[in-house]
Amino acid sequence: MSMLTDPKGEAAAAVSREWPLYEVFIRARGGLDHKHVGSLHATDARMAIEHARDLYTRRQEGVSIWVARSSDIAASDPEEAEALFEPARDKVYRHPTFYDIPDEVKTL
């Protein structure tokens, strides 16, 4: 917890060694999608949901919680960011705003 009670940081080390990390997704209202809000440590999914409830919905932020083990999430490699994302930069025609809409079109 704090430097005062745990000068060597053993508790923190023990937690990261034993308690896996979970990513938390909260649905703010019915009809909206779940949004990533953060992560926490827990021993299992049930505990992760309880912790998420206590950490992330204290001020009525949500009506539904998803949790997923962080290690189960596959992520893109930051090293490959250029190859993955830059080719989209010069393809402005993929944005709808690229196109002039004829005046005759009333609804689109």
Next chain:
Amino acid sequence: MSGAAVTAEPSGMAALGSTPPLCRYALRLGDLALILGQRLGEWVGHAPVLEEDLGLANIALDLIGQARLLLTYAGEVEDRGRSEDDLAFLREQGEYLNPTLVEQPNGDFGETIVRQVLIDAFQLTLYERLTSSADERIAEVAAKAVKETRYHLRYSSSWLVRLGDGTPESRARVQSSLQRLWRYTAELFEEDDLDREMAARGIAPRLAEVRSAWSACIDEILVEATLERPPDAPYSWFGKRGEHGEHLGYILTEMQYLPRAYPGARW
């Protein structure tokens, strides 16, 4: 603190005699929540991990919220102009009517969890019945509190199962805490004149009925946690009559220091 051996009335008891029964009943419910909330608050900054720190603090805050509603109501029924703060912070030890179980020290995390399961199950089975109380205000408080308490029991019982059905070390620790705290559970269901009067007026359920519901609930949790239910033992705890052991004094000293040193302090 054997009740039979005590001849002098503890401080504050004389004042209680003239207090309306409904006020005393609201104090019993409110003081249980207040003192347990204060106890759980001691974990803030000290829990094994940050997530549990917040979990325990959340439960403590729910309990303080319940205490506020109940003490406010007790003050109104008493009709001597005492506010929730006056009742929470300016009474003497002998005027607190919480059961002895909730003033027991936190011990290790496992012991706190055992105490929490025993009391959560009690509050839940009691509040469920109080939602149909003949007293409208008590029924309203119960309707709000029952939802909170359902979550508290979910939290505490899942921890008890985890620790009981965990390592030999964790199991031995919670089993011994259960042994230590079990003796304080009998008081919860011991009916006295006040309980009987509340039941007769339809304000509160019969405690025998609460006991059997509590017992079934606890048995179910203990089986899943692979823990043994200790035998019932004769008891001599009378916290809910205002006769307290050594622990409550220390709790009150800490809790009352600021309001007594700086009367009317606000933030």
